Amino acid sequence: MKIGIIGTGNMGRILVEALIDGKAISPSSIMITNRTKSKAMVLKDKYRELRVGANPREVAAESDLVFICVKPLDVFQVLDEIKPHLSPEKCLISITSPISTSQIEKKVSCSAVRVIPSITNRALSGVSLITYGENCSDHWKRKVEKLITKIGVPFHIDEKITRPASDIVSCGPAFFSYLLQSFIQAAVKETEIDEDAATIMASEMIVGLGELLKQGHYTLSSLQEKVCVKGGITGEGIKVLDNELGDVFEHLFQATQAKFKEDLDKVEVQFSNY
Template identity: 60%
Template sequence: MNIGIIGTGNMGRILAEAFIDSGAIKAESLMVTNRTIAKALELKKVYPGIQVAEKAEEVARYSDMVFICVKPLEIHALLGTINSFLKKEKCLISITSPISTGQIETLVNCSVIRAIPSITNRALAGACLLTYGEKCNPEWKNRAYDFLAKISSPIEIEQELVRVSSDIVSCGPAFFSFLLQAFIEAAVKKTGIDKERATKMASAMIVGMGELLSQGHYTLPTLQEKVCVKGGITGEGIKVLEKGLGDLFYDLLDATHTKFEEDLKKAREQYSTN
């Protein structure tokens, strides 16, 4: 199966690297392109076997499964240039949340899937959110699921859960990285521990915590219970968190959902003309 990636920015490159490193495909079966072609050529320096195309049309013509990894409002125009190469037997996969499979299906005749990845997929871990188009061939549903399972744990979601699911899966690593860095900075300022060692400790802690959950030793609640001994030091810290957390995550979700609604409105304006 030939795979194409249009857009080798952060997430497009992560997918290319994960697909090859996982063994899901051979480098020779991957064709990529990018508006700034130098980014695609940088990827080829690491994986010499991949093919770099100058135009998106070449990728669409070559590929059985085409991943679109461009900004949401760029997709409409892009589909106009590659539509004639997206034959019915092919599959188009968009990785952006504001554009629905239904909107894309108004412009193309091939199978359509939305797959929202996570940066954790670079480590061949974490989730990938799937929404299938109404006209998607059942065979492509299975093939895409199995393919993405090589780099992630695919989870099918409904349209109404796209934003909150993306907040958890796709945005979550950035949110919790921010919180962990704030924890480290406080430790450095408060105690004098050097930042390098504090960062090493915190990184090892978060990786170890992930392994505990992944291997099924604990759930999030039981993990907290095991560490938080009654009357102990951890319990005092939990009290501070309970008091200080307030509506932080409610406010966070309000902010992401407000921005999402703005993006949805702009997208509807583009696709309403079709």
């Protein structure tokens, strides 16, 4: 199987690196392209057998499976450009949340899938969200499933939960790294610990927490119960979090939903007249 990746910005690059490092496919079976060619050449320097296409048309023509990893409002134009090279036996994957598989299927005759990756996939971990198009063949469902399993956990979602699922899986690492940084900075400000030591401790703590959950030793709630001794220090800290966090996460989801609605409206304008 030959894979094409159009767009090697942050997520496009992560996909290339994860697919190769996860041994999902060899570098020689991947062709990439990017509007700024220097970004593609950085990957070419890292993986010598990787092929760089001159433009999206060449990548689509040379590939069985094509990933589109560009900004939401650029997808429509890319689809127009590569459509003649997407024969029915091929498969197209979009990684952008505001564009549905049904919209993609209006433009192309091949199998269509949406895969929303996470930066955690770079460590061959975390979840990748999958939505198959109504006309996606069983052949490509099996192929995509096998491919994504190499870089993380495939998780199938319905269109109606696309945004909250993306907030958790794709945006979540940024949200929680922000919280962890704030946690570290507060420790440095309020105590005598230095930032380097606090960063090492906090980073290893979060990795260990992930392992506890992954290995099934505790659930989120049971873990809190184990650490919070009645009348102890941890419980005092939990009280502060309980009192001061308030509706912060509700507000977070409200803000992301509002921005998502803006993006949906802009995309709909592009696809509505097609």
